[in-house]
């Protein structure tokens with residue numbers, strides 16, 4: 001599955017999005033999960049330069065699906081759109097800029113099979129996103145979060161642990177006992193620091 005995606009990435013992005021903070025293995029994990037789930041409608045919170053949006057769109061293409069990616073800043077929109085155009089995926093991605101995740105989610109009528117939370121990493125922000133998103137997910141939907149560090153995790157040299165996402169998940173799960181949370185610390189032997197909530 002991933003080989004085909006890598007080929008498409010190489011055509012448009014010689015270094016395969018390596019500068020992306022989500023990392024190549026994190027994006028591979030999301031791509032392969034979306035393919036397994038046959039996700040048609042996918043949401044990304046936090047577009048940044050559009051590297052992960054591209055990979056999500058490559059997965060959505062198999063289901064004739066669509067990705068919506070939201071960023072409160074317009075800073076990297078041109079880069080993200082150019083990547084999508086280069087891959088012929090511009091019709092598969094809607095770029096929403098200048099809106100916070102909550103501003104977008106509270107107004108959109110769309111619902112999603114997969115959501116990837118990777119915007120503002122503060123505890124209150126992520127908690128708000130989870131609370132609004134749970135009502136926007138389709139049956140059997142899955143929410144992935146980036147930078148979820150297990151509470152006993154030790155920082156690697158030079159690394160800064162980001163506490164917000166895990167604290168938000170911990171509080172959220174208290175009032176969502178029907179949902180299942182798991183840490184996805186590694187994928188194929190590499191650290192990816194994701195979290196996964198199954199509804």
Ligand SMILES: C[S@@+](CC[C@H](N)C(=O)[O-])C[C@H]1O[C@@H](n2cnc3c(N)ncnc32)[C@H](O)[C@@H]1O
Pocket residue numbers: 020021022044045046047048049050051052053070071072073099100101102118119120121125
């Ligand atoms: C870590 S980067 C996203 C990386 C991207 N998902 C990737 O994998 O390459 C975080 C992005 O979230 C955006 N952001 C921060 N707070 C936000 C909010 N409340 N709503 C929407 N986007 C937000 C920032 O502007 C930034 O571009």
